[in-house]
Amino acid sequence: MGICASKQKGTGGGGKVAPAKRDVDQGSARTDSWTSSVREKGEFTALQLKSAVKVVVVVRPLLGFEKAKGASECVEVPSTTVVQLPPRRGTSSDPFRFDFDRVYKMNNPGRQMFAEVVQPLLCHFIQGFNTTVFAYGQTGSGKTFAMGTMGRQLSTSGESDGIISRSMRFVFDRMKDIRQQYDVSLKISFVEIHQDDVQDLLGDGENYAPIHVRENPERGTYLENASEILVHSMDETAHLLEAANLHRAVGAHNLNEHSSRSHAICTLQMEQRLRPGAASGPDAPRFLRSKLHLVDLAGSERAKETGTTGQQFAEGVNINKGLLALGNVIGALTEGAGRKHIPYRDSKLTRILQDSLGGNSETLMVACVSPAASNFEPTLSTLRYAARARSIHNRVKQNNKITSEEEIAYLRAELEEKTALVVKLQSQLDMAASMMKGSVSPDNIKLVMPGRSPSALAGVTSTRASFTGSGAF
Numbered sequence: 474m475g476i477c478a479s480k481q482k483g484t485g486g487g488g489k490v491a492p493a494k495r496d497v498d499q500g501s502a503r504t505d506s507w508t509s510s511v512r513e514k515g516e517f518t519a520l521q522l523k524s525a526v527k528v529v530v531v532v533r534p535l536l537g538f539e540k541a542k543g544a545s546e547c548v549e550v551p552s553t554t555v556v557q558l559p560p561r562r563g564t565s566s567d568p569f570r571f572d573f574d575r576v577y578k579m580n581n582p583g584r585q586m587f588a589e590v591v592q593p594l595l596c597h598f599i600q601g602f603n604t605t606v607f608a609y610g611q612t613g614s615g616k617t618f619a620m621g622t623m624g625r626q627l628s629t630s631g632e633s634d635g636i637i638s639r640s641m642r643f644v645f646d647r648m649k650d651i652r653q654q655y656d657v658s659l660k661i662s663f664v665e666i667h668q669d670d671v672q673d674l675l676g677d678g679e680n681y682a683p684i685h686v687r688e689n690p691e692r693g694t695y696l697e698n699a700s701e702i703l704v705h706s707m708d709e710t711a712h713l714l715e716a717a718n719l720h721r722a723v724g725a726h727n728l729n730e731h732s733s734r735s736h737a738i739c740t741l742q743m744e745q746r747l748r749p750g751a752a753s754g755p756d757a758p759r760f761l762r763s764k765l766h767l768v769d770l771a772g773s774e775r776a777k778e779t780g781t782t783g784q785q786f787a788e789g790v791n792i793n794k795g796l797l798a799l800g801n802v803i804g805a806l807t808e809g810a811g812r813k814h815i816p817y818r819d820s821k822l823t824r825i826l827q828d829s830l831g832g833n834s835e836t837l838m839v840a841c842v843s844p845a846a847s848n849f850e851p852t853l854s855t856l857r858y859a860a861r862a863r864s865i866h867n868r869v870k871q872n873n874k875i876t877s878e879e880e881i882a883y884l885r886a887e888l889e890e891k892t893a894l895v896v897k898l899q900s901q902l903d904m905a906a907s908m909m910k911g912s913v914s915p916d917n918i919k920l921v922m923p924g925r926s927p928s929a930l931a932g933v934t935s936t937r938a939s940f941t942g943s944g945a946f
């Protein structure tokens with residue numbers, strides 16, 4: 474049975490995503506070649522897949538300040554996969570109509586959205602595929618609320634939980650099953666891109682080297698010098714993330730009291746190694762490595778509407794620059810086969826998300842919009858980009874390769890563990906032999922049960938260096 478198959482019952486999601494439809498606004502056909510075996514049964518059969526970026530839309534309710542101004546709504550959701558805007562005022566054109574994988578218009582879509590579209594992705598993450606969930610939309614549209622990095626959303630649990638804490642809980646919940654067959658390490662990092670600078674939200678803030686975006690064949694793109702903390706439980710992770718989140722740049726402006734002034738990227742890296750002698754099928758991979766990016770982007774903003782000046786104005790300019798680069802990457806990726814150059818290098822944001830857009834990652838975009846008629850233009854623009862993103866095809870492969878250095882380091886750790894066990898058993902034998910000779914009283918004997926020593930699992934608890942994989946098991 475697949476790792477994720479055992480607990481998918483009763484979630485309402487069952488690993489299924491609404492069937493792909495034709496993008497009405499874009500007119501482009503969409504293909505999606507996830508094999509049913511991987512998608513629904515969660516088994517290790519497909520090693521390479523072509524996957525279209527999935528897009529869901531979340532329409533938040535009108536907020537108090539919008540109601541107080543007498544705002545009217547302009548976003549209609551005629552079905553669970555369609556969202557519609559009326560023609561522009563004074564024109565007689567058709568309404569703007571878009572198809573997506575799913576559209577949510579409700580107060581707290583968290584639970585349902587997680588079950589329907591996030592959980593299936595996490596099953597693939599656990600099976601060794603890179604995955605990304607990123608929230609996109611104008612300022613104040615609900616991205617931080619949806620990802621769940623607002624206030625105490627990360628360490629408490631309830632209906633308004635966001636994608637990050639639900640995802641972490643899901644992964645830790647699956648650990649019990651996975652650990653019956655695999656040694657597992659989970660490492661977390663949390664950075665923000667503020668004023669075009671990558672900053673470590675998990676660092677101690679002192680003497681750290683600048684963070685660079687690097688690339689290598691095993692890891693894809695990664696952040697050199699970012700803290701990577703080995704985590705063991707949901708509680709530990711929630712508190713770590715919440716403490717880190719306090720350092721994130723947030724400010725108030727006309728459209729949002731708690732506006733994110735930076736793009737935040739939380740990454741969970743998982744490595745799994747089949748235990749020697751584990752009861753597993755012949756196809757079970759010996760090694761799996763995957764990363765999960767959970768991204769809360771800052772929203773696009775117009776200074777005229779946000780009323781920002783000084784530092785906040787400069788932040789807004791940088792936010793918009795990063796988002797423009799993201800838009801250009803989405804544009805280039807969807808321009809068709811003729812386009813060779815994709816401008817990933819135009820911003821740090823697009824460099825970090827290089828795998829997620831057009832690369833080795835299964836990706837879900839959560840496009841957030843406000844229902845207010847006063848936000849018609851930014852909402853239309855978000856929906857257009859989101860519709861475009863649906864025709865990006867990523868090539869997702871199961872990451873099951875291990876370098877020879879990693880293999881050697883792991884075998885060395887195994888050997889040390891076995892040697893320690895032999896030493897322990899030997900000393901027990903010596904004690905028993907002495908007791909039989911009458912030189913040791915049975916009261917002085919402390920039995921040591923042979924078993925797996927935790928030493929090989931301990932590894933490095935926190936590292937600012939690049940991810941080496943091996944020592945972390």
Ligand SMILES: Nc1ncnc2c1ncn2[C@@H]1O[C@H](COP(=O)(O)OP(=O)(O)OP(=O)(O)O)[C@@H](O)[C@H]1O
Pocket residue numbers: 532533534536579580581582610611612613614615616617618619623729731732733734770771772773841
């Ligand atoms: N689905 C929802 N249900 C109820 N309230 C919501 C929902 N989504 C967002 N809100 C509220 O809307 C406001 C703005 O949300 P949020 O801060 O998440 O926006 P944002 O897109 O992250 O904006 P920015 O780009 O400025 O950071 C918050 O007060 C939040 O509580």
Ligand SMILES: [Mg+2]
Pocket residue numbers: 616617618731732733769770771772
């Ligand atoms: Mg935000």
